Amino acid sequence: MSDAIRIHDLSTLSAAGRHALLARTEADLGPFLDAVRPIVAAVKAEGDEAVARFTRDFDKATVSADSLRVSQAALDAAPGLLEPEVMAAIDFAADSIRRFHEAQLPEEMWWKEVRPGVFAGDRIRPIPSVACYVPRGKGAFPSVAMMTTIPALAAKVPNVVIITPPGPDGQVDTATLAVAKRVGVTQVFAAGGAQGVAAVAYGTATIPKCDKIVGPGSPYVVAAKRLLADAIDTGTPAGPSESIILADDSVDGALAALDLIIESEHGPDSSAWLVTDSRRVAEQAAAALPGHWAEMSAGRAGFSRTVLTGPRGGIVLAPDWDAAIGFVNDYAPEHLQILSRDAFADAARIDHAGEILLGPHTPVTIGNFVLGPNAVLPTGGHARTASPLSVFDFLKRTSIGYVSAAGYPALAEQARTLATYEGFDGHARAVSEVRDRLLKR
Numbered sequence: 068m069s070d071a072i073r074i075h076d077l078s079t080l081s082a083a084g085r086h087a088l089l090a091r092t093e094a095d096l097g098p099f100l101d102a103v104r105p106i107v108a109a110v111k112a113e114g115d116e117a118v119a120r121f122t123r124d125f126d127k128a129t130v131s132a133d134s135l136r137v138s139q140a141a142l143d144a145a146p147g148l149l150e151p152e153v154m155a156a157i158d159f160a161a162d163s164i165r166r167f168h169e170a171q172l173p174e175e176m177w178w179k180e181v182r183p184g185v186f187a188g189d190r191i192r193p194i195p196s197v198a199c200y201v202p203r204g205k206g207a208f209p210s211v212a213m214m215t216t217i218p219a220l221a222a223k224v225p226n227v228v229i230i231t232p233p234g235p236d237g238q239v240d241t242a243t244l245a246v247a248k249r250v251g252v253t254q255v256f257a258a259g260g261a262q263g264v265a266a267v268a269y270g271t272a273t274i275p276k277c278d279k280i281v282g283p284g285s286p287y288v289v290a291a292k293r294l295l296a297d298a299i300d301t302g303t304p305a306g307p308s309e310s311i312i313l314a315d316d317s318v319d320g321a322l323a324a325l326d327l328i329i330e331s332e333h334g335p336d337s338s339a340w341l342v343t344d345s346r347r348v349a350e351q352a353a354a355a356l357p358g359h360w361a362e363m364s365a366g367r368a369g370f371s372r373t374v375l376t377g378p379r380g381g382i383v384l385a386p387d388w389d390a391a392i393g394f395v396n397d398y399a400p401e402h403l404q405i406l407s408r409d410a411f412a413d414a415a416r417i418d419h420a421g422e423i424l425l426g427p428h429t430p431v432t433i434g435n436f437v438l439g440p441n442a443v444l445p446t447g448g449h450a451r452t453a454s455p456l457s458v459f460d461f462l463k464r465t466s467i468g469y470v471s472a473a474g475y476p477a478l479a480e481q482a483r484t485l486a487t488y489e490g491f492d493g494h495a496r497a498v499s500e501v502r503d504r505l506l507k508r
Contacts, residue, residue: 072353072375077394078386088383089398091447092286092307092336099290103261107294110265115273121262122233126204129237130257135273137239137255145244157246160437161213167439168218171458178467184474189464196226196275197461198267198299199252200282201243203232203259204334209242210436214443214456215282216250222461227252228275230267232259259284261291268299281456283308283443286336303456306446309338310402310431311395311420313413315388316344318406320351321359322427326404327352328359329431331374332367338379339371340398344391349382392416399450402431421450 075088109117115132122130146154178188199215201208212229219227229247233239239257247255256274258266264284270276276299280292283305292301310330314323323341331339341352356375360368374380385391392413395403399419407413410425417423421444424434435442445453470478479498486494 072356072381074349074353074382074384076384077390078384085394087378088340088394089448091309091338091379096286096290096293099286100294103287103291103294106261107265107268107291110262110271111269114266114269114271118258118262118266118271118274121260122258125260125262126232127235128233128257129235130233132273134237135256135258137244137257139253141238142244142248142253142255145241145248148241149245153242154245156437157209157213157242157249160210161217161246161249163437163439164213164217164441165221168221168441168458171218172221173459173462176467178469182474182477184471185478186467186469186471188467190467191462191464193222193224194278194300194461194463195224196228196277196279197224198277198280199227199229200259200263200280200284200288201229201231201240202282202284202288203234203240204285206333207240207242209240209246210442211282212243212246213250214441216246216252218441218456218458219281219461220250220252222458224461226254226275226277228254228256228267228277230256230258230263230274232263233257259288261287264288264291264295264299268295279460281305281443281460283446302460303443303453304445304447304449305401305443305456307336307338308333308402309400309446310340310404311398311400312339312341313391313395313403313405313407314341314343314345314348315391315407316348317408318343318345318348318427320348320353321355323348323406324352324355324359326406326430327375328356328363328371329435330402331371331380332363334370335373335377337370337374339374340380340383340400342383342385342391342394344385344388346384349384353382395420399448401444401446401450402434404429404431419451421445421455 106121119130119132122128173191176190178186181187197219201212216227229252231239231243266274267277267280279300279302281302289306308330312323312326327339327341331337343349360372396418401421403420404424405413406427414423422434441456443456483495483498
């Protein structure tokens with residue numbers, strides 16, 4: 068494949084050409100929905116047997132219906148099977164993630180006197196159960212296991228499970244098991260893809276039905292979540308990885324290229340753009356990419372090359388800085404790194420991004436693993452309305468209200484007027500003189 072990197076000049080692109088740069092893999096889920104529909108139906112009808120069959124077919128893994136759950140012995144052994152430095156890095160990252168999400172926790176209940184004698188507020192409780200999806204196909208992701216389970220545990224969700232595709236030997240990634248053991252998750256299942264999503268949506272003899280599923284996945288996983296949205300809360304829309312590196316003319320293009328590679332190496336369905344108003348930076352980055360790829364493994368370099376020479380990645384040259392920022396806001400990226408003279412000031416102009424990482428010492432790598440804020444982020448432009456995974460995704464609010472005898476009359480009069488206008492006789496009667504008479508008994 069050619070190493071040619073296209074530089075897309077916004078000043079010469081048509082509206083349609085500019086719009087095409089905003090597209091992601093999951094923009095058209097039609098083919099994926101068609102593919103996963105029979106899988107979902109089979110899991111609903113056959114349970115564990117269907118989950119195991121599809122896992123053998125798609126993951127080429129030697130599993131059976133009675134081997135889907137990871138044993139406690141395997142969980143107990145996992146930390147000791149990793150190199151000490153890997154286990155130390157997991158512990159370091161877990162500590163950062165735990166600190167951030169515990170600091171994020173809201174009060175268990177608050178209320179305030181909104182009018183004399185009238186009190187209103189919220190009570191916070193955890194959701195009952197959650198399935199944490201940890202992808203596997205293009206690598207192992209203990210970082211995702213941490214990013215999904217730790218905030219759920221910080222929120223005190225009673226039942227937290229992990230579902231993840233097994234390797235060809237039928238076993239779950241050792242580091243993911245080590246994370247589960249460290250954080251205290253005891254239910255781990257070798258079930259990924261659409262069949263795993265369906266299993267936790269409907270429940271099987273082995274895999275419990277969950278109230279919510281969180282975590283990133285392939286377009287097939289995204290499609291399964293879409294189909295199953297009536298059966299399970301599908302949470303933050305997290306599909307294939309995407310990023311924008313926003314760089315001004317103060318930046319070394321080779322550094323921008325280094326950071327551009329980060330999310331592009333996840334897989335051929337990723338999206339990654341360098342957006343700059345400097346032709347020098349654009350050309351330097353394009354020239355530097357082949358050298359960076361030469362120092363990587365063939366597989367990861369191949370993924371990155373496919374993305375950055377294809378329709379969902381490369382370099383966008385803006386006519387000026389305002390246009391560069393405008394493109395970022397239109398794209399609403401999952402990850403945004405700002406490399407500029409004043410990254411803090413520029414960040415204030417960004418309205419839509421899953422995360423914003425500031426400066427040359429905060430590459431996406433740091434955010435993905437050890438910074439602390441969650442790296443499960445909205446993709447596909449959903450950062451326009453959605454937020455990063457957080458403790459709030461594992462909590463629910465119940466409104467609390469109390470009206471005193473002294474505060475009641477003023478509210479009753481106004482409520483009765485509105486109820487009468489809307490034609491609700493029972494509503495109006497409940498705050499009429501009938502109530503006053505009954506309360507005096």
